Amino acid sequence: MGLFDIFSRKKADNLIGSIDKLLGIVDHSLLLFRDGVKNYLYRDESDFIENLTSMASLETEAGAIIREIESTLYSRGYLIRSRGDIMRLLERFDHIISIISVDLVQFEIESPNVPAGLRKEFVKLSELASLAVESTIPGTKAYFTRPGDVAETTDKVYFYEKEAVKLSQSIKRTVFHNMVNDLKLSEKFHLRYFALHIEDLAKAAVKVAEQLSVMAIKRSL
Amino acid sequence: MEAYLIIASILLAGSLPVLRDLPVVNGSILASGAGERLSIRYLWPLLMLSCLVLPFFIDYSPVSDTAAGLYLPDSTRLVLPVGLATAGASMIAGLFCRFPAVPYAFIASLAGVSLALKGSINPSTACSYILSWMAAPLLCALLAAGIYRLYAISYRNRTIHLAILDARLQGVSILASFLLLAAYSLNNSILFTYITKAAPFSGVLGACIAAGCALVLYPFMHREVSMATWDIADYDLDINTQSISSVIISMAVVFVLFSTPLPAFAGMAATPLPVGLLFIATLYGISVARQRALVHGREILKTLASSLLSPALALMFAYCLVKVMEDGSIVGTVFVLVLVSLFAGGVFFFRWQTGRDLQKQILHSREQQVYTTQKSLSALEVKAEMTEKDLLNKLDLKRKELVDFALNIGDQKKFMEQFYEDLRGVRSLPDGEEKDAKTDRLLSSLRERMYFTREINDFYARSEVLHRDFNLRLTEAYPNLTENEKKLANLLRQGFSSKYIASLMNITPKSVEINRYRLRSKLGLSRSDNLIKFIKSI
Numbered sequence: 081m082g083l084f085d086i087f088s089r090k091k092a093d094n095l096i097g098s099i100d101k102l103l104g105i106v107d108h109s110l111l112l113f114r115d116g117v118k119n120y121l122y123r124d125e126s127d128f129i130e131n132l133t134s135m136a137s138l139e140t141e142a143g144a145i146i147r148e149i150e151s152t153l154y155s156r157g158y159l160i161r162s163r164g165d166i167m168r169l170l171e172r173f174d175h176i177i178s179i180i181s182v183d184l185v186q187f188e189i190e191s192p193n194v195p196a197g198l199r200k201e202f203v204k205l206s207e208l209a210s211l212a213v214e215s216t217i218p219g220t221k222a223y224f225t226r227p228g229d230v231a232e233t234t235d236k237v238y239f240y241e242k243e244a245v246k247l248s249q250s251i252k253r254t255v256f257h258n259m260v261n262d263l264k265l266s267e268k269f270h271l272r273y274f275a276l277h278i279e280d281l282a283k284a285a286v287k288v289a290e291q292l293s294v295m296a297i298k299r300s301l
Numbered sequence: 302m303e304a305y306l307i308i309a310s311i312l313l314a315g316s317l318p319v320l321r322d323l324p325v326v327n328g329s330i331l332a333s334g335a336g337e338r339l340s341i342r343y344l345w346p347l348l349m350l351s352c353l354v355l356p357f358f359i360d361y362s363p364v365s366d367t368a369a370g371l372y373l374p375d376s377t378r379l380v381l382p383v384g385l386a387t388a389g390a391s392m393i394a395g396l397f398c399r400f401p402a403v404p405y406a407f408i409a410s411l412a413g414v415s416l417a418l419k420g421s422i423n424p425s426t427a428c429s430y431i432l433s434w435m436a437a438p439l440l441c442a443l444l445a446a447g448i449y450r451l452y453a454i455s456y457r458n459r460t461i462h463l464a465i466l467d468a469r470l471q472g473v474s475i476l477a478s479f480l481l482l483a484a485y486s487l488n489n490s491i492l493f494t495y496i497t498k499a500a501p502f503s504g505v506l507g508a509c510i511a512a513g514c515a516l517v518l519y520p521f522m523h524r525e526v527s528m529a530t531w532d533i534a535d536y537d538l539d540i541n542t543q544s545i546s547s548v549i550i551s552m553a554v555v556f557v558l559f560s561t562p563l564p565a566f567a568g569m570a571a572t573p574l575p576v577g578l579l580f581i582a583t584l585y586g587i588s589v590a591r592q593r594a595l596v597h598g599r600e601i602l603k604t605l606a607s608s609l610l611s612p613a614l615a616l617m618f619a620y621c622l623v624k625v626m627e628d629g630s631i632v633g634t635v636f637v638l639v640l641v642s643l644f645a646g647g648v649f650f651f652r653w654q655t656g657r658d659l660q661k662q663i664l665h666s667r668e669q670q671v672y673t674t675q676k677s678l679s680a681l682e683v684k685a686e687m688t689e690k691d692l693l694n695k696l697d698l699k700r701k702e703l704v705d706f707a708l709n710i711g712d713q714k715k716f717m718e719q720f721y722e723d724l725r726g727v728r729s730l731p732d733g734e735e736k737d738a739k740t741d742r743l744l745s746s747l748r749e750r751m752y753f754t755r756e757i758n759d760f761y762a763r764s765e766v767l768h769r770d771f772n773l774r775l776t777e778a779y780p781n782l783t784e785n786e787k788k789l790a791n792l793l794r795q796g797f798s799s800k801y802i803a804s805l806m807n808i809t810p811k812s813v814e815i816n817r818y819r820l821r822s823k824l825g826l827s828r829s830d831n832l833i834k835f836i837k838s839i
Contacts, residue, residue, distance in 0.1 A: 092468035099464075157337030159467050161541055224463040299463075301541070301593065 091156055098149045099170075099224070103217050105142045106173050109135060110210040113180045117206040117278075120187045121199045132184050139181045146170050165295045169220065172288045176213055179284055183277050192270045195262060198251060205247045205278050212240035212285035219292050223299070230296035237289040244282035248275045316518055317391045317403045318489055322576040324526055325400075326478075326485055328533025329552070329580075333474035333545045334467070336534075340475055348479060352486030353515060356494050357508040363562045363571035364491050370426040371411045379414055382622035386410035387492075390614035392648050398607035399600070400577020405434060407492055408572060409612030413619025417627065429570035434608070436569055437555055441579045442586030444551035449590040452543040470542045477549040484556035489573050537584065540595060548583045555579055578608050716750060760805070764791055774839050779824060786820050789813075794836045 116131035118124075149170060153163040194202055219233030255263065255271045263271070335341045356362070387407045394401035408430060412422050456466065493514075538545055558564065559574055581604045584596040720743065727739045765772055775782065775790060782790070785806075792802045799817070803810040821832055 087469070087472040089465060089468060092462075092464040095464045096462050155337065157334035157471070159464060160332070160334030160337075161539075162463070225460045299541075 091152060092158065095149065095152050095158060096224075098145050098152070100221075102142060102145045102149070102170060102173060103220060105138050105145070106176060107214065107217060109138050109142075109177050109180045110213055112138070113184065113281075114203075114206055114210050116184045117187070118203055120184075121194055121202055128184075128188070132188055135181045135184055139177050142174055142177045146174055162295065162298070165291070165298065169223075169288065169291050169295065172284065172291055173216075173220075176281065176284045176288070179277075179281050183274075183281070186274070186277065190270070192274050193263075193267050194271065194274075195259065198254065198271070201247065201251050201254070202274070202278070205244060205251065205275065208240050208244040208247060209278050209281040209285070212237050212244060212282040213288075215240060216285050216288040216292065219289065223292055223295055227296040227299040230292050234289040234293050237285050241282040241286045244279055248279040251275045316522065317388060317395070317401065318492060318576075319515075319518065320522055320525060320529075321395065321400055322403065322485075322489070324529035324533055325576045325580045326482055327526075327530040328538060329481070329545060329549050330474070330478045331530060331534035332538035332540075333471060333478070333542060333549065335471050335475045335478060338471070338475060341478070344479070345482070348482055349486075350512075352483060352490070353493075354508040354512060356487065356490035357505075362487075362491070362494070362560075363565075364488060364560055364573055365494065367426070367429075367565075367570045367572065368408060368411060368491060370423055371408065371415050371430075379418075379623065379626075382619050382626065383407070383410045383414060386413060386615045386618035386622060389618050389644060390611045393614055394607040394611040396651075398603040400575060400581065400604055400607065402575040402578055402608035402611040404489055404492065404573030404575050405608055406611040406615035409615040410619035413616040414623050416616070417620045417623035426570065429565075429568060430572055433559060433564055433569040433572045434612075436564075436567075437559055437572075437574050438578050438582035438608075440558070441551050441555045442582040442589075444554055445547045445583035445586035446590040448547040448550055449544060449587050452547065453590075456543075467542055470546045474542075474546045474549050477546065477553050481549055481553035481556065484553050484560055485576055488556045488560040489576075491573050533580075537580075537596070540587070544587050544591070544595070547587055548580070551583050551586070552576065552579050575608065578604055720747070761788060761791075764795070771839065778839060782820075782823060786816065786823065789816050789820055790836050793817075793833050796833075 112131050112135050116128055116135070119128035119131060150167055153159060153167065159166060215233055215236040219230050219237070222229040222233060252272050252275055255268045259268070330336050330341060330345070387403065387410045390406040390410070391401040391403045394406070412427065416422050452470075538548070556574060556576075556579075559571055562571060564571055581596060581601055585601055588595045723739070723743055727736055727743065730736045730739065771794060772787065772791065775787060788806065789802065792805065797805070799810050799813045803813045806813070808816075817832060821830075824832075824835065826832060826835055
């Protein structure tokens with residue numbers, strides 16, 4: 081940046097590009113997560129490994145983008161009044177990407193024994209959790225352009241999170257009540273643990289929504 | 302001597318705006334985020350230096366021309382009262398307000414000198430100044446509110462990314478801040494340049510003196526100025542970028558306006574303005590536009606009071622000082638100098654004492670903290686020691702129990718072996734009578750063993766050590782209990798059944814029941830009371 085490019089939009093455009101790219105990565109990660117869970121449950125190992133590899137590279141890319149955004153915000157004096165909040169929001173997205181990556185890796189390492197009767201429920205749970213996160217993306221974009229629209233998207237996040245929690249509870253109930261003799265206690269615990277991990281994704285989305293709501297209120301003040 | 306007087310006056314009258322007003326200009330820039338842009342980082346110091354030096358080379362200054370209507374210093378001897386009165390009045394006003402109106406004090410001190418020398422002040426000039434002093438903050442507040450509303454209206458229905466909006470506003474803020482710094486320096490430069498006009502030096506020499514004064518003051522003021530700057534950026538201007546931009550633009554416009562001859566058309570004067578007062582006015586204007594208070598009402602009142610008090614005091618001080626100096630010539634000057642020294646000493650003493658009190662308070666609170674921490678640490682140590690002691694006691698008891706248990710096993714084994722040998726010996730005896738006698742002896746030794754008196758005594762001794770507190774409390778509360786009753790209470794407290802207690806006390810279960818009944822009556826319990834619960838509650 082030169083001395084006299086006071087009204088230059090280049091850095092601002094770069095910043096917008098980086099934020100959009102990060103949101104794109106989150107969206108892509110969600111697709112990979114859904115696909116990965118499905119591939120694991122229906123024993124499509126080669127595709128599952130491919131999902132894992134793609135997820136690892138996306139995670140690295142997201143980290144680099146966040147660092148770049150942080151550097152632009154703090155060294156160029158952009159968005160000085162909201163940069164702390166924006167960084168917190170982006171870190172929450174980074175956390176979501178980590179949850180997705182860790183979940184897939186755990187599926188690969190621990191190979192939980194999911195009974196055929198529960199596969200559909202697990203796929204549905206992963207979809208609901210992904211939808212909760214997905215709903216935060218338009219909300220985030222709205223924060224930067226039309227803060228008044230943030231509230232509409234956060235409602236969706238809360239709805240999907242609630243549905244995900246309900247389904248997760250139903251899975252746990254089925255595992256512990258209806259499959260008394262089909263599974264060992266250790267297997268039941270293992271399934272509960274995975275349901276909890278997928279549920280965590282929806283909960284992380286709620287945290288993003290809460291952060292967005294606070295930020296939108298701050299912008300309107 | 303003349304040069305020294307001028308330098309002293311510049312230092313006195315000039316250091317206050319640097320201390321109190323410059324942080325407002327710099328703080329506004331930092332708050333907008335422009336402080337991290339290269340254009341500000343490198344161009345800002347250059348512009349500041351130019352603003353300090355250039356007024357000495359520019360002859361055109363409506364502010365100075367208007368002030369000439371009040372009084373034009375023609376003798377360097379009269380320069381000192383102007384500097385002293387400005388500094389004294391501003392310092393007094395600054396004791397209770399963050400932003401003393403130094404430029405107002407300066408103009409009023411010129412009026413004071415004029416009043417003392419000529420016996421009157423030009424009424425039209427005085428009126429135009431008073432009108433300007435009232436109009437400037439009002440205009441600033443109105444402008445700030447208007448600019449803020451303009452921003453709000455223009456961005457209300459447009460979908461513009463926050464980063465783009467921020468970048469644009471930052472660009473506007475940078476330009477406005479350059480304008481603000483230039484206009485502020487131009488407007489307030491009278492405080493440095495006007496005094497030097499009385500002296501035989503101006504231009505390069507005047508600029509060198511101003512730059513020299515700035516260099517001398519810098520090490521003393523740098524820390525305080527930067528702290529005040531961050532204070533303004535972080536606390537006063539913790540608002541959105543549109544508001545900060547409105548603050549900078551409105552202040553810059555008002556400074557520019559009142560540095561030109563334009564106010565004369567409205568019957569006002571081009572006058573130096575206090576940036577602090579304008580800053581508070583802009584915050585008030587934006588508060589009205591946003592319908593949210595950004596500044597306390599008390600702060601507004603204090604600033605207004607200070608902008609009234611500063612010129613009033615300066616007028617009075619300058620008048621008195623000139624009168625004393627004119628009437629008493631050298632004696633008068635010495636008297637004034639002594640008076641000023643006393644005043645300066647008083648101010649410094651007040652500040653030193655305040656600082657010392659603050660340090661004492663900090664020290665006291667730290668000592669309190671240390672004392673509280675030490676106290677809690679000692680309590681923790683005592684607790685830990687007690688726990689350790691308790692644990693050691695328990696460990697000792699357990700160890701003894703283990704040793705006793707091992708000894709008991711050995712003892713029992715020895716007894717059994719002996720008993721076995723004796724029994725074998727009895728079986729091999731040929732004589733019936735002798736056999737009977739031996740058998741009786743064996744039976745009696747077995748009976749003795751069965752009652753295991755020694756073990757029971759050991760058990761009681763150990764139980765007494767373990768439940769020492771309970772035994773003490775029981776004896777204290779019920780001194781008429783016998784030893785056996787105390788033993789019974791102890792065993793009941795430990796949860797032993799009547800049958801087990803009977804075997805431990807070598808009595809029948811029925812006797813235990815009778816003893817329990819006696820114990821109940823001695824403890825004063827009714828039928829409905831639970832004996833064990835009561836004993837546990839002791």
